[in-house]
Amino acid sequence: MKRTSLYILFVLITSAIMMFGVKGKVREESLGCTGLVKLGKDTTVLKIVAFGNSITAVRSNVQQVFAQRLPALLKNRGINAVVINSGIGGSHSGRLIDNDRIQVQHGLDRFIPDVLSHKPNLVIIGFGHNDAYIDSNRLDGKSRIPLEDYRSNLIYMITELQQTKSKIILVAPSPIAKPQRSAFQNTRLSEYAEVVRSLAAEYKVGLADNNKLFLGYNKNGKRYETLLTDGVHPNDDGHQMIAENLVIEIIKIIENKY
Numbered sequence: 001m002k003r004t005s006l007y008i009l010f011v012l013i014t015s016a017i018m019m020f021g022v023k024g025k026v027r028e029e030s031l032g033c034t035g036l037v038k039l040g041k042d043t044t045v046l047k048i049v050a051f052g053n054s055i056t057a058v059r060s061n062v063q064q065v066f067a068q069r070l071p072a073l074l075k076n077r078g079i080n081a082v083v084i085n086s087g088i089g090g091s092h093s094g095r096l097i098d099n100d101r102i103q104v105q106h107g108l109d110r111f112i113p114d115v116l117s118h119k120p121n122l123v124i125i126g127f128g129h130n131d132a133y134i135d136s137n138r139l140d141g142k143s144r145i146p147l148e149d150y151r152s153n154l155i156y157m158i159t160e161l162q163q164t165k166s167k168i169i170l171v172a173p174s175p176i177a178k179p180q181r182s183a184f185q186n187t188r189l190s191e192y193a194e195v196v197r198s199l200a201a202e203y204k205v206g207l208a209d210n211n212k213l214f215l216g217y218n219k220n221g222k223r224y225e226t227l228l229t230d231g232v233h234p235n236d237d238g239h240q241m242i243a244e245n246l247v248i249e250i251i252k253i254i255e256n257k258y
Helices: 001-019 067-076 147-163 184-204 210-217 236-254
Strands: 036-041 042-053 083-087 120-126 167-172 207-208
Touching: 042 067, 042 184, 083 167, 120 147, 120 207, 120 210, 120 236, 147 167, 167 184, 167 210, 167 236, 184 207, 184 210, 207 210, 207 236, 210 236
Parallel strands: 042 083, 042 120, 120 167, 167 207
Antiparallel strands: 036 042
């Protein structure tokens, strides 16, 4: 009888540990994410891949891009995270054969090795600047990646990631600025930003609307142009703003709002 009671007690304790984890931490499954990294016995780490172009990639004239800022910002909110930066300058969302003006591996060329192979819990997808760009610099010129192809490329990434149960945040591209870039280039870019918004709503994924975020910036009379180093790429203040906005979206995902 005594042995039976001890066995029942052992089973109850084991079940409690499996349900809540050591030190009362919730099991991985409760976050709705797969493949969480574990450091030590009781620390669960959210694995994030930041996938995109030169806005994502590390830059020599910026102390920290948004991806480098995320772990500390998330830590301040009680979230342990590791961020893999898979940004490449000049990258559009498609393949090299779609537009080879910039000789790099583009989004779909490297989607498997740079994203899927990491088995991430969350992927931040940020393309658009190189897709929308008009190399002829003419109002009626063609973008490097046509709008519908851009949409198709993002849909492919979204659906592939959803099959793996990875969560997603789509990033609407931030605006570019004069005098470095013509106004009509920004008008064209806004069409690509609208595609991102529509896909986020359609596929019920997170949205970091950098386009609206930057256009709405007004600090002491200074507009978003002051957040750019060259009319395109954010400076440190710009990357801090992007990172802080992403933290809000990441928390929504952890709270299962997407």
